[in-house]
Amino acid sequence: MWTSRGNTPTPRRDDVSEGLVKPARWEIASCACQRGSGGRRAWLRFYGELNDHLPAEARQRAAVMRFDVAPTVKCAIEGFGVPHVEVSLVTRAGEPLGFSDRIAAEDRIAVYPLFTRLDVSASGSVGIAPPRPTRFIADTHLHRLCRLLRLLGIDTEIIVRGEDPVTASISSRRVVLTRDRHLLMRRSLELGYWVRSMDPMSQVAEVVQRFDLAAQVRPLQRCSVCNGLLASVDKQDVARRLPPRTAAWLDTYTRCEHCGKLYWRGTHVDRIAATLEKLVAGPPVGGR
Numbered sequence: 001m002w003t004s005r006g007n008t009p010t011p012r013r014d015d016v017s018e019g020l021v022k023p024a025r026w027e028i029a030s031c032a033c034q035r036g037s038g039g040r041r042a043w044l045r046f047y048g049e050l051n052d053h054l055p056a057e058a059r060q061r062a063a064v065m066r067f068d069v070a071p072t073v074k075c076a077i078e079g080f081g082v083p084h085v086e087v088s089l090v091t092r093a094g095e096p097l098g099f100s101d102r103i104a105a106e107d108r109i110a111v112y113p114l115f116t117r118l119d120v121s122a123s124g125s126v127g128i129a130p131p132r133p134t135r136f137i138a139d140t141h142l143h144r145l146c147r148l149l150r151l152l153g154i155d156t157e158i159i160v161r162g163e164d165p166v167t168a169s170i171s172s173r174r175v176v177l178t179r180d181r182h183l184l185m186r187r188s189l190e191l192g193y194w195v196r197s198m199d200p201m202s203q204v205a206e207v208v209q210r211f212d213l214a215a216q217v218r219p220l221q222r223c224s225v226c227n228g229l230l231a232s233v234d235k236q237d238v239a240r241r242l243p244p245r246t247a248a249w250l251d252t253y254t255r256c257e258h259c260g261k262l263y264w265r266g267t268h269v270d271r272i273a274a275t276l277e278k279l280v281a282g283p284p285v286g287g288r
């Protein structure tokens, strides 16, 4: 079963912080909900790691939202910068809401993340749990994260020039990894994750822990260049491609079944793999 971490406390009246938060800056310009001077108001309370998307003063409390035309749940949530793909459940007075439901004046809405101990398959949930085993497609800017995940054996493609990442995700059931929140707000996208860390080594630990990938980690079994699988190869068959000093002491080699790149266990790759294994076995990421 797909599980994750973090508690989801019940919203309390004293969480409300009216006026502390500016009205959400609407980020989807084509939506009619965004127009108007804001004569009505509602409150949204985000839980768990959804707070990572909010400014510090808006975290862990109810944030006021002002509007004229009743927005959809999806539009309201994303108006605060929170991508819908990271949301598992939305409730109003304890009753689940869908992304296309409308928010009414004076509503108090609770928004829960995918990465909680909530059963996301429960009735009324809006979130889609990533398929197992989990596969990814990384944004172009995350090419170093992509290569590190491949070194751990995690199936990770990279978005190529001209490719639509949403279409690619839908057709391959891969989770989009990106630092671009607007990309994750595309309506048809179901599987996506905003990578919090900036450092590639921290990013790979974050992704492995968030998606509970420990059981999928198989270091040095996938090509870091093209994501192909590595297969053992006879030393004799590749002798002409080996540096003489390597061939003198090592007999075990693997080759990418897709691009033909040759691999062997050297101190450099071993050190990276050992560092990655240590990182992914580290303490839980986030967990508020």
Ligand SMILES: [Zn+2]
Pocket: 223, 224, 225, 226, 227, 228, 256, 257, 258, 259, 260, 261
């Ligand atoms: Zn390859």
